[in-house]
Amino acid sequence: MTPQAESSTASGGFSSGSPAPGRWVTSRPPRVFEVVQRFFSLPKRMLAHRDLIAISVKRDLEARFSGTMLGWLWPLVHPMFLFVVYYFIFTKLLNFKIPHLPEGQESALGIFMFCGIMSYATISEGVVRGANTFIENGNLIKKLAFPAEILPLNISLVCSVTHLFALAVFLLGCLLTPIWEAPGLSALWIPLILAVQLVFIYGFALLLSTLQVFLRDTVQVVGIVMTVWMFVTPIFWVPELMGESIQPYIAIIYNNPLYHLVSAWRGALMGDLFIEAWTEGDQVLGPYAPVSTAAIGGHLAIFAIWAVALYGVGYAFFTLSERRFADEV
Amino acid sequence: MKGYSLETEGLGKAFRLYPSPLKRIAEAASFGHYKGHHEFWALKDVSLRLKPGSTFGLCGANGAGKSTLLKLLAGTTAPTVGRYRINGRVASLLELGAGFHMDFTGRANIIMNGVMMGISRRELEKKMDSIIEFAELGDYIDEPVRTYSSGMGLRLGFSVAVAVDPDVMIIDEVFAVGDMYFQKKCVDRIFEFKQRGKTILFCSHSLYDIRQLCDEAIWLDRGNDMAQGDSVEVTNKYMAYQRHHIDAAEGIVTDHTDASDLESRRSKGELPEILDARVYRSDTNEECYELTTGDSFEVRVWWKNPAPENTPIQIGIGFLRQDMTTCGGASTNFDRIQLEGREGCLVLKMPDIQLLSGRFLVPVVLFDGEGVHRYQEYSLRDNLIVRTNTRDIGLFLLNHAWEQTTHSVPAEDGGTIPKERVG
Structure with missing residues (x-):
């Protein structure tokens, strides 16, 4: 009884989910400190709703693959297919090569692309599906006192799990086939990159899905932007091999968070051989190549700044708009 | 728990209506200098105070604001003015099967729906048997929910909601489905809740139900609090208003429904x-x-x-x-x-x-x-x-008398007394 008695005069704005017992719920919009508080209290809220999150993620994954012939292999088929196509076009037809690779490692460009595709597919899936999640689950928001921020989080988690599957296939492929050497210690970066990537997707999905509640054109725009973004990001091309023609656009590449993410992934997954490929003696080939193990951290740090900033913006926007959701969806 | 289990002060809700998305953008871009929407007040200035153990009914015509009030208190939408406070855990049943996943079994949906209402998985698994028992779905509990009839959906939804063991329960008109037997069961459960000092809010078009189940009620009309207080008084006022309202509308409405025809004929003194x-x-x-x-x-x-x-x-x-x-x-x-x-x-x-x-x-x-x-x-x-001044139990005082006699135990063919106990 004491906590209730204590807070009997406390009042707060609206937030989705069951209202806190004994607290006045008023019409006022959330204050700045409340927004900040919620920004940092996410892990606590996640913990409180861990059952809901776990069950929703499981449900989503099950619903997607149950009843299909390939079942859990489906998340792998798409990237594999892309990998084969691009590997063939670039390595065999266009004869692109990464310098200084030992004989028999020509497939490196395929590996290089695959690392990029895996990550891009995850982000794209999370953002595109995430953008529509509040509208799709409008009935839950309207009819159940439901913590709405769980919805984009679920989607971010689902696509991260899918990414894990692809990673597992990649690592198994490295261990069992001679295509590429399995990553060594650099593999320790994987969980960290995955976590930062999750923050990025969640923040992005929160921002877009909130926008989508008020402006239904958002999803359409997101679809286009994500397609363009795929080509802008060095996923299927190597900036270092572009020569002078890329020079005027270097700034764009550097300010693209996905470039840093993809580079961090490549550094972590492709290991020492990858670094060797970009160095000649002590000299690093190309001015923008991610060629030292330390650079993985560098790229990740830059990406993490983007991720946290996006999460901050997305969460603030969500927190400020949330009280209108049930009226709009 | 002392004090009130639910309080509202001047609670009101306005919905914003934007004629076009452009007006919305213009409004957002002007930072409050331009108003591109007009407001629709679904609920105006409602103040309630409910004590633990009370049952509160909402009545009124369609669009009176009943559901809006329940949604506000259930915490799905935010108030526009005023404030409210609920002491204790809330469970709401605003729509049947909200959050049910049609392809999953009843059992899986119990877990799913329960965690959405904020119960932990462990607690749900503990209560699973009693939930299934209450819902009386038999073997259907392991079938996908899409195979259920609407009455079965109601049973499942209601069973989960009551399993939350809330302090305040909010029920929108959901009793309409379900057979008499289950309705009775729900009513019994609600009474049991009431006896345990829980607060129940519900809205219904059946004034009979409101009078039966509620101590107090509110009558809303186009968002206004028309009357509040004892449920019989409030429903009588509402009925009187309805009759009057139908009279007034008679001149305008040409296509009479049976009910309004009846009412108008009565008011004209024919019936x-x-x-x-x-x-x-x-x-x-x-x-x-x-x-x-x-x-x-x-x-x-x-x-x-x-x-x-x-x-x-x-x-x-x-x-x-x-x-x-x-x-x-x-x-x-x-x-x-x-x-x-x-x-x-x-x-x-x-x-x-x-x-x-x-x-x-x-x-x-x-x-x-x-x-x-x-x-x-x-x-x-x-x-x-x-x-009653005596301590008799039941519905009626049965005519009775006690007497002490010396009748001996009947012989063995008496049949009513088992042998072991006689011996």
Whole structure:
């Protein structure tokens, strides 16, 4: 009884989910400190709703693959297919090569692309599906006192799990086939990159899905932007091999968070051989190549700044708009 | 818990209506200098105070703001003005099967729906058996929910909601589905809740249910709090307003529904009508709604029947305990009484009532000559409260006496007493 008695005069704005017992719920919009508080209290809220999150993620994954012939292999088929196509076009037809690779490692460009595709597919899936999640689950928001921020989080988690599957296939492929050497210690970066990537997707999905509640054109725009973004990001091309023609656009590449993410992934997954490929003696080939193990951290740090900033913006926007959701969806 | 379980102060809700998305963008871009929407006030200035253990009903026409008020209190939408406070855990049942996943089994949906309401998985698994038992779905519990009938969906939804064991339960009109048996079960559960000091809010178009189940009620009309207080009083006011409202609308509305036709014909004085009904102590003019078991009282019903040759009438009076148990009823057609003439005062004499303590609803029903069609259901301005000075239990005081004798145990073929216990 004491906590209730204590807070009997406390009042707060609206937030989705069951209202806190004994607290006045008023019409006022959330204050700045409340927004900040919620920004940092996410892990606590996640913990409180861990059952809901776990069950929703499981449900989503099950619903997607149950009843299909390939079942859990489906998340792998798409990237594999892309990998084969691009590997063939670039390595065999266009004869692109990464310098200084030992004989028999020509497939490196395929590996290089695959690392990029895996990550891009995850982000794209999370953002595109995430953008529509509040509208799709409008009935839950309207009819159940439901913590709405769980919805984009679920989607971010689902696509991260899918990414894990692809990673597992990649690592198994490295261990069992001679295509590429399995990553060594650099593999320790994987969980960290995955976590930062999750923050990025969640923040992005929160921002877009909130926008989508008020402006239904958002999803359409997101679809286009994500397609363009795929080509802008060095996923299927190597900036270092572009020569002078890329020079005027270097700034764009550097300010693209996905470039840093993809580079961090490549550094972590492709290991020492990858670094060797970009160095000649002590000299690093190309001015923008991610060629030292330390650079993985560098790229990740830059990406993490983007991720946290996006999460901050997305969460603030969500927190400020949330009280209108049930009226709009 | 001391104080109120639910309070609202000047609660109101306006919905924003934007004529086009462009106006919304313009409004957002102007930082409050331009207003691109107009407001629709679904609820205005509602103040409530509910004590633990009370049941509160919401009545009113469609669009009166009942659902909006329930949604606000359930925490799905935010108030525009005013504030509210709920002491304790809330469970709401705003729509049946909200959050059900059609392809998953009933069992999986119990878990899914439960965690959405904020119960932990472990708690749910512990309660799983009692939930399934309450829902009475049998083997269907392991079938996908899409194979369920709407009544089964209701059962599942209600079972999960009550399993939350909330302090405050909010129910939108969901009893409409479900068979009588399950409705009764829900009502029983609600009464059990009430006895444990929980607060229940619900809205219904059935004024009968509101009178039966609720101590207090509110009548909303286009978002306004028209009346609040004792449920019988509030529903009577609402019914009186409805009648009046239908009269007023008569000139405009050309296509009458049966009900409004009936009402308007009644108001024009063509149909029989109950003018008033009151309870008096026997043979006195003392109006009285609080009685003690053994008292004698009478119900006087003033009626008129402008065209007795076309519309013969019968009048019935029932006694229903608050939990919907029919305790008794008398009707003129059961007793072959003829109501002749154009008006009169019918008196039902009830000497020495044997009802035990409780709160009783006394509907006075005006039937047609065959006792089939109901012209009107009139409710007394107050529920009948019966008090009992003895400690007898049950509905009625049974005529009884005790005696101590020296009768010997019957011989072995007595049959009623098992041998072991005799020996």
